Amino acid sequence: EPEVTQTPSHQVTQMGQEVILRCVPISNHLYFYWYRQILGQKVEFLVSFYNNEISEKSEIFDDQFSVERPDGSNFTLKIRSTKLEDSAMYFCASRTSAFKGETQYFGPGTRLLVL
Amino acid sequence: KQEVTQIPAALSVPEGENLVLNCSFTDSAIYNLQWFRQDPGKGLTSLLLIQSSQREQTSGRLNASLDKSSGRSTLYIAASQPGDSATYLCAVMSRNYGQNFVFGPGTRLSVLP
Numbered sequence: 001e002p003e004v005t006q007t008p009s010h011q012v013t014q015m016g017q018e019v020i021l022r023c024v025p026i027s028n029h030l031y032f033y034w035y036r037q038i039l040g041q042k043v044e045f046l047v048s049f050y051n052n053e054i055s056e057k058s059e060i061f062d063d064q065f066s067v068e069r070p071d072g073s074n075f076t077l078k079i080r081s082t083k084l085e086d087s088a089m090y091f092c093a094s095r096t097s098a099f100k101g102e103t104q105y106f107g108p109g110t111r112l113l114v115l
Numbered sequence: 116k117q118e119v120t121q122i123p124a125a126l127s128v129p130e131g132e133n134l135v136l137n138c139s140f141t142d143s144a145i146y147n148l149q150w151f152r153q154d155p156g157k158g159l160t161s162l163l164l165i166q167s168s169q170r171e172q173t174s175g176r177l178n179a180s181l182d183k184s185s186g187r188s189t190l191y192i193a194a195s196q197p198g199d200s201a202t203y204l205c206a207v208m209s210r211n212y213g214q215n216f217v218f219g220p221g222t223r224l225s226v227l228p
Contacts, residue, residue: 033215042219042220043216044218045213045217056213056215091158091159103164105161106158109159
């Protein structure tokens with residue numbers, strides 16, 4: 001069964017460094033998402049992406065964050081200058097169609113630790 | 116703004132018991148509601164998806180119901196097993212707040228052998 005994959009599974013970085021989290025959505029999917037979960041807290045929406053542009057973003061998704069689909073398979077989340085509070089699990093998700101009742105398929109997550 | 120709450124926050128039951136987890140949401144204009152399972156430090160495993168037009172969905176020992184008008188969903192787990200121990204998350208996709216999921220805080224379930 002096709003699945004969303006994410007790399008790396010874990011990343012440790014120093015505060016102020018740039019990180020890029022990578023996702024490979026399911027191949028025929030057209031809508032892509034990033035969510036994050038700070039330890040012990042709710043899963044929160046960050047951004048959605050369709051047709052090579054951001055569809056929606058939350059208040060969390062400030063100028064430090066950017067997303068890109070650099071080729072036909074990868075979807076990336078970049079944090080330009082990491083802060084301690086960016087430490088969280090980051091989940092990528094994708095879905096296939098414009099039908100909003102369709103589910104999103106989630107990847108296994110990348111655990112980011114900022115020191 | 117859509118708010119999703121889940122009660123109880125934690126639940127501990129002996130093996131074999133039937134149990135119910137509750138999810139409430141404030142805006143009933145939803146496309147769907149989904150239940151996920153999350154093991155400690157792990158990703159999200161989709162359990163059941165209920166469309167707004169549906170009343171319930173079943174998969175094995177799991178049954179999820181949806182009462183959109185009252186803003187509630189329940190996840191029923193029959194004959195619980197220690198392997199069911201995990202955090203169960205409820206998430207809704209609202210008509211009024213974009214095309215992303217809004218998650219509840221989860222119920223942490225422990226099934227004791």
